[in-house]
Amino acid sequence: MLEFWGIGQESxxxxxxxxxxxxxxxxxxxxxxxxxxxxxxxxxxxxARVRGSVGTAATFFGLDIGSTLVLLTAVWVLPSLSDVSALNDVGMSMGGFGLAGLAIAGARYRWRLCFAVLLGISVKIAVDFEPLTDIGHVIALLLGFGAGLLIRRKKTTGRPA
Structure with a gap:
């Protein structure tokens, strides 16, 4: 299944x-x-509760596809990741981690929460490292968090992000 339908650099x-x-x-x-x-x-x-269903769908797919493309570019550019260039992966977790980052950016203790989630991902990596998946989760979380900070800035200052 991964070979025919999965997301990977070569495909x-x-x-x-x-x-x-x-x-x-x-x-x-x-x-x-x-x-x-x-x-x-x-x-x-x-x-969906915070942004509505259409906004959620657009944000989910934007973060999922965006973080996937950033991940695949990193695999292509960074020689240390060349071993994973032939791998394929499936799942919605990058879009989900992107939405989690977006939600965390709106929280009161956003920096601590983001650090805690990154620490959790680090523990998972220490136990069972899956390069494409785990690096993708970090990228997606940080992209969502960054997008959330930009949205928050625009709402609070009225200036474009």
Whole structure:
């Protein structure tokens, strides 16, 4: 499944952009599917409550695709990541982590919360490192957090971000 539908550097760089969407809706196995359902319910549900359903869908896919492209570019540019250039992955977690970062940026203790989530990702990496997935989660969280800070700045100052 990963070879035919997953998102990876070789598939996307060769022009198969449909994988940016197909990979989002797939899971490795049944356990991953149920984890994704819970994660999606939390992140998408919260964001839909705050931003509405259309805004949530646009934000989710924007962060998911955007963070995927940043990840694939990093794999292409950084020689230390060349080992993962042939890997493919599936799942909605990058969009979910992007929405989590967006939500954290609006919280009172945003910097501490962001640090805590990054620490949690670091613990997961120490236990079971999956390069494409884990680096993607960090990128997505930080992109969502950055987008949330820009939105917050525009709302509080009235100036464009």
């Amino acid at each position: 996307v760089w060769s022009g198969d952009f449909a994988r940016l969407l197909t990979g989002t809706f797939l899971s490795h196995d049944v356990e991953m599917f149920f984890r994704q359902v819970v994660f999606a319910a939390l992140t998408l549900g919260y964001t």
